[in-house]
Amino acid sequence: MSKVLLEVQDLKMHFPVKEGILLRTSKYNKAVDGISLEIAPGETLGLVGESGCGKSTLGRCIARLYKPTSGSIKFEGEEISLLGANALSAYRRHIQMIFQDPMESLNSRHTVAEIIEEPLIVQNMGDTAWRAKRVKELLDIVGLPARSVSRYPFEFSGGQRQRIGIARSIALNPKLIICDEPVSALDVSIQSQILNLLVDLQKEFNLSYLFIAHDLAVVKHISDRIAIMYLGKIVETGDSQTIYRNAQHPYTQSLISAIPMPDPHRKVTRQLIIGDVPSPIAPPPGCNFHPRCPRAIERCSVDVPQLSASKADSTGLVSCHLVD
Amino acid sequence: MSEALLEVNNLITEFDTDEGVVRAVDNISFAATAGETLGIVGESGCGKSVTALSIMRLLPQPMGKIVGGEILFKGQNLADLSLPQMEKIRGNNISMVFQEPMTALNPVHTIGRQLTEVLLLHKDITAQQAIQQGVKILDRVGIPSPDIRMTEYPHQLSGGMRQRVVIAIALACNPDLLIADEPTTALDVTIQAQILELIKELQKDLGMSVILITHDLGVIAETCDKVVVMYAGKVAERASVHELFDSPAHPYTQGLLASIPRMDTTPKSRLSIIEGMVPGLLDLPEGCRFENRCPHKRALCEDAPPAIDEVSPGHEVSCYRWQEI
Numbered sequence: 001m002s003k004v005l006l007e008v009q010d011l012k013m014h015f016p017v018k019e020g021i022l023l024r025t026s027k028y029n030k031a032v033d034g035i036s037l038e039i040a041p042g043e044t045l046g047l048v049g050e051s052g053c054g055k056s057t058l059g060r061c062i063a064r065l066y067k068p069t070s071g072s073i074k075f076e077g078e079e080i081s082l083l084g085a086n087a088l089s090a091y092r093r094h095i096q097m098i099f100q101d102p103m104e105s106l107n108s109r110h111t112v113a114e115i116i117e118e119p120l121i122v123q124n125m126g127d128t129a130w131r132a133k134r135v136k137e138l139l140d141i142v143g144l145p146a147r148s149v150s151r152y153p154f155e156f157s158g159g160q161r162q163r164i165g166i167a168r169s170i171a172l173n174p175k176l177i178i179c180d181e182p183v184s185a186l187d188v189s190i191q192s193q194i195l196n197l198l199v200d201l202q203k204e205f206n207l208s209y210l211f212i213a214h215d216l217a218v219v220k221h222i223s224d225r226i227a228i229m230y231l232g233k234i235v236e237t238g239d240s241q242t243i244y245r246n247a248q249h250p251y252t253q254s255l256i257s258a259i260p261m262p263d264p265h266r267k268v269t270r271q272l273i274i275g276d277v278p279s280p281i282a283p284p285p286g287c288n289f290h291p292r293c294p295r296a297i298e299r300c301s302v303d304v305p306q307l308s309a310s311k312a313d314s315t316g317l318v319s320c321h322l323v324d
Numbered sequence: 325m326s327e328a329l330l331e332v333n334n335l336i337t338e339f340d341t342d343e344g345v346v347r348a349v350d351n352i353s354f355a356a357t358a359g360e361t362l363g364i365v366g367e368s369g370c371g372k373s374v375t376a377l378s379i380m381r382l383l384p385q386p387m388g389k390i391v392g393g394e395i396l397f398k399g400q401n402l403a404d405l406s407l408p409q410m411e412k413i414r415g416n417n418i419s420m421v422f423q424e425p426m427t428a429l430n431p432v433h434t435i436g437r438q439l440t441e442v443l444l445l446h447k448d449i450t451a452q453q454a455i456q457q458g459v460k461i462l463d464r465v466g467i468p469s470p471d472i473r474m475t476e477y478p479h480q481l482s483g484g485m486r487q488r489v490v491i492a493i494a495l496a497c498n499p500d501l502l503i504a505d506e507p508t509t510a511l512d513v514t515i516q517a518q519i520l521e522l523i524k525e526l527q528k529d530l531g532m533s534v535i536l537i538t539h540d541l542g543v544i545a546e547t548c549d550k551v552v553v554m555y556a557g558k559v560a561e562r563a564s565v566h567e568l569f570d571s572p573a574h575p576y577t578q579g580l581l582a583s584i585p586r587m588d589t590t591p592k593s594r595l596s597i598i599e600g601m602v603p604g605l606l607d608l609p610e611g612c613r614f615e616n617r618c619p620h621k622r623a624l625c626e627d628a629p630p631a632i633d634e635v636s637p638g639h640e641v642s643c644y645r646w647q648e649i
Contacts, residue, residue: 258517
């Protein structure tokens with residue numbers, strides 16, 4: 001493997017849950033509970049999981065919008081999990097985010113030019129004339145007409161607004177972009193336009209993506225490797241093609257079999273899992289997935305499984321007692 | 325083929341807005357047969373939800389109104405009914421499941437109260453009997469310990485459980501027709517699979533007809549018998565689910581099917597796209613609605629909207645050039 005851009009080791013993000021009249025912290029919401037991952041330059045890591053599994057929290061920890069409870073985040077070898085506000089500012093140039101809802105993530109009172117220019121101003125880059133030129137250049141890269149500069153976000157459709165968000169995120173020439181459900185709010189015919197744009201930008205600027213989504217077909221299309229998250233933990237990672245063909249973890253298998261396929265001839269052999277995701281405040285003992293797992297054995301409710309080498313994939317890891 | 329349970333003929337629905345009259349549904353026709361699932365698929369703003377609300381006569385008042393066409397349910401035109409007459413049908417013969425199970429349920433009433441309300445309204449039974457039936461229905465839709473759930477409030481249930489409650493309320497009076505408007509869009513994929521399975525199973529048991537409205541072609545492929553593809557307020561194509569996926573005739577359907585990433589597409593390859601975007605309902609093109617995005621456009625497409633043409637029995641398309649493309 002080539003050099004590593006981002007290395008996350010045993011990252012934990014526990015939010016205190018305050019209760020009672022005195023608002024004492026009695027419990028913790030373990031949104032991210034011991035996650036390790038790596039992203040290489042130019043690589044896309046897809047992060048998949050159901051709502052509440054902690055995938056967005058993980059993304060926000062890496063962007064250092066949250067200060068993690070413990071664990072390490074190394075960006076180009078430098079530890080950033082403990083940095084204060086000033087030191088973070090330099091690091092923020094290299095890591096940017098694209099959000100799900102392009103209506104809520106763009107300031108509706110700012111023009112497109114102001115929105116895209118803002119990161120350049122924050123980072124003290126160039127003078128007014130240079131920045132204006134850069135904004136036009138960025139609009140061109142994301143496929144919006146130069147005359148958009150003086151318009152407001154509400155004048156654009158969802159897909160175009162997402163393009164504005166993307167232009168803003170690449171303004172500082174970042175190395176890593178955290179894409180948090182960038183296409184799930186968009187219509188099908190617009191989704192593919194945005195996915196194509198993200199792939200093009202990656203090739204052109206050698207960007208790395210952490211691509212967070214719940215739509216597995218989309219994730220598989222854009223990712224080199226995939227990590228499946230369940231209740232704050234990674235249950236399986238590996239090459240995106242191998243995971244789809246030969247998933248090892250029972251949760252991954254059910255997740256894949258639950259995707260509705262646009263093919264009416266397909267015989268559905270669905271491995272339905274019962275029940276809902278348990279609360280991360282009081283996760284079940286043993287394996288987090290065992291109350292819903294169709295193949296759980298006694299050991300699963302006692303021992304916490306560890307990530308270990310997957311049989312299907314030489315670079316893959318899986319955390320399940322049943323795979324060996 | 326059995327007779328149609330619901331027949332929508334040339335339905336036109338308009339909204340009065342500050343900027344003028346918007347025709348959200350323009351001259352659409354389709355039929356739902358008993359025991360079958362009809363899918364209505366399209367992107368946001370194509371009029372699929374307005375179609376459902378028109379059938380239920382739940383259009384926002386006073387802006388929305390049905391200005392043309394008929395909605396025949398068992399031979400009776402729903403568009404002509406008075407509100408009290410419609411209230412007898414709504415929830416009793418035709419029920420609806422909405423997208424957001426949190427907003428569809430009343431947060432200050434218990435599950436039991438909301439479930440028995442519909443039973444007491446439409447059936448001649450005592451409160452005690454209604455509670456007993458309610459428990460039975462909750463059990464039927466797969467809610468564990470239904471008698472305890474009856475006394476709980478919506479916020480105490482998870483999203484999937486709430487959607488099960490909404491389905492239970494919809495099915496309480498054994499309707500002939502269930503309209504499900506994006507019933508699984510707000511849910512996770514594993515919960516979506518559970519809910520779709522439940523709807524399919526209940527349909528088989530109760531023999532009802534289902535109209536499933538969605539933007540997800542995967543959901544359509546797995547649950548529907550017949551499909552209506554809508555675009556900008558009009559029907560683009562109507563076909564059986566197999567016909568539609570095997571030989572889509574409308575360029576819009578073809579474009580949609582080609583643009584979704586599938587399990588077997590090459591990773592990071594260019595997805596085929598539909599250029600541009602849906603026209604606004606206030607400035608629709610004069611000709612075919614899809615004209616500005618269509619790769620097969622000719623001059624005649626701009627002049628007048630194409631009529632519905634038969635491709636094969638049961639497969640109809642609204643396009644001038646379907647035979648050539």
